[in-house]
Amino acid sequence: MKLQKKLLFSFVLIVLLSAILFSLLSYGSIDKNLLQYMGAVRENRLNQYEQLFRNYYLTRGSWDGVESLLQGMAAEGGRRWGRGIGMGRNGPPSFTSGTPEELLLLSPEGVVIADSTSSRIGEKISPDTYKGQIRPLYDEKGERIGFILLGLSPQSGYTRLENSFLKSVNEAVWISGGIALVIAILISLLISVGLTRPLKKLTQATQGFAKGDWSKRVKIKSNDEIGALALSFNRMADRLEQLEKVRKNLIADVAHELRTPLFILRGNLESMLMKGDPPNEERLALLHDETVRMAHMVNDLQNISLAEAGKLPLHKEKVNLISLVQKVVQIFSAQLEEKKISIHLDLGEELTFVSLDPKRIEQVLVNLIGNGIRYTPNDGVIEITGRREGERMIISVRDTGPGIAPDDLPYLFERFYRSDKGRSRTEGGTGLGLAIAKGYVEAHGGSIQAENHPEGGSIFTIRIPLESDNDL
Known part of the structure; x- marks a missing residue:
């Protein structure tokens, strides 16, 4: 019924x-x-x-x-x-x-x-x-x-x-009861229709979802429990639609990213097998680089998925964060010298002894500093600041590049997203760097934010809660 x-x-x-x-x-x-x-x-x-x-x-x-x-x-x-x-x-x-x-x-x-x-x-x-x-x-x-x-x-x-x-009085009572019953039926019919109509809309929307139509939304203006249910449904629908778009984009991007190295591998292998071209050291090195690239991509995607699911393993230990930042800067010394980019470090002494996973945070810093070097013009400046604020540490990486387009800000940390659509993949990487940084920071219980600096350029800010000795 x-x-x-x-x-x-x-x-x-x-x-x-x-x-x-x-x-x-x-x-x-x-x-x-x-x-x-x-x-x-x-x-x-x-x-x-x-x-x-x-x-x-x-x-x-x-x-x-x-x-x-x-x-x-x-x-x-x-x-x-x-x-x-x-x-x-x-x-x-x-x-x-x-x-x-x-x-x-x-x-x-x-x-x-x-x-x-x-x-x-x-x-x-x-x-x-x-x-x-x-x-x-x-x-x-x-x-x-x-x-x-x-x-x-x-x-x-x-x-x-x-x-x-007495009979006439009783007849009047029964007649009034009958009239009240008819009125009650009409009122109950209106109430039942009013209650079930929004539920029917919700049902139609869920049926549309089952058929793959993610555009269905429910327009209910009531402020009661059904209105709250409709609002929750619409929010869920927005989230599911977004996730569906991310899923489709992920599949397309992964296929696109793997197509190039697979094409290179297939072409060279077919050439060696069908044309009898003997493998030389240079060709083997090229094939090795492409396999390593694919392995890194798959590993990065796996780590991002683990981080989003809250299952990324962390190996925390007491780390001198100042030394860790200096180590990452040293990794990019050649690129910094080539573009004549200056590095300004402003790190508080309280960061010499913090608890975190050094490998994960090092990867985050590599991605952020490397991203800053990529967009900072010659003779530019990259500022890295770090301080303690309450029960968390805050690290910022600012560059003096052109900044981030407002349309790109909401999507910077999505997988395979590139603000420069014309940049080649060999020059710009896979587009997973910021997504990895976000996943690793959130795995530490923190957050990462990107914005344009008022004085020019962009600034990435990491906030990670500090742990006491009892948490280790």
């Missing part, structure tokens, strides 16, 4: 049960309170009837003609109440034609001498067995002169008139 139907069924069931419970409770409450109220009303009416018939008897000394009194009241609609019999204008209700209430006047012996319906005159009734309210009548001397009987319905403790009223 669909969620919308489940919600609609649940709402309708709740409202239906509530309506039934309300009706039952209302019926019980109305029945109880009406019984009390009508009992008091009947008691008051019996008092009035008692006064009426007692005055009639005392005035005439007998019950002669009392039947005509009741018939006259029924014919005149009660206009004779209180005329000449000591009653005021607020006498008991009249017995209008069709009134189902039964009022009987009995003699002391139990014989009906007056009947509001004129159907039981002369019938002998035992007051003890009569279903209704009974009121004995006494004269001035206290002698019993008769009984007044107010008949009730055989099915209940009400008169038939009261039963008719």
Whole structure:
């Protein structure tokens, strides 16, 4: 069963049960309170009837003609109440034609001498067995002169008139409950549609993802839990789309990077096999260089993947970071001398004894300094600064090159990305250097950032948390 139907069924069931419970409770409450109220009303009416018939008897000394009194009241609609019999204008209700209430006047012996319906005159009734309210009548001397009987319905403790009223009230309760049920169904239908419509959009979007359509997004403006779910879905979709693009670019870039060395290897091997060209030292050195290049590329990709997965092995030890930086600078001495680039070092003494993986950090420094040398023009300057800030160390490498294009900044640390699209791979490397640097720094729990320096050139900043002796 669909969620919308489940919600609609649940709402309708709740409202239906509530309506039934309300009706039952209302019926019980109305029945109880009406019984009390009508009992008091009947008691008051019996008092009035008692006064009426007692005055009639005392005035005439007998019950002669009392039947005509009741018939006259029924014919005149009660206009004779209180005329000449000591009653005021607020006498008991009249017995209008069709009134189902039964009022009987009995003699002391139990014989009906007056009947509001004129159907039981002369019938002998035992007051003890009569279903209704009974009121004995006494004269001035206290002698019993008769009984007044107010008949009730055989099915209940009400008169038939009261039963008719109770029935109409119950019908009104059930009708109102039915109307409430219909309204509740309409409201629940609107609520269920409102709840399930965004879920349907989410379902359609996920189905699109399953088919490879990464452009699907959900537009939901609500601020409730479903809106939060849609927002999380869209963020996940953005991330997955980005990862899918990275995956496709990675495959294309790896294939492109491997195509050149494989083409060189294949061409030379086919030449030696098919044309009989004998291998010489120069050709073998070329083939060796290409295999080494492919091995480095594969190894770099593996290390990047391990770093991104948080599984890159680190062999930390206490290292003199100042000596490590100087060692890396010495590696590039030939390139620095060739381009007449000056190196300015500004390293704090607190960096002489820090905990890190020297091989990984050395590779990071090699990549950053080498990248700076590549883009710094002749007679330029590279500044390397290092200091401790709180519980972390900060190392910056700044060059005086042309800087980084704003469009390139978000993608510098992606695999195989090159800001200079026209640079050859033999001159510019594989495009994995900054991606490796980022992976190695993050493996140490740090971060790396690239930006343009206000005074020109670019600056790469590494932030790595310092570890205490207890962490080793």
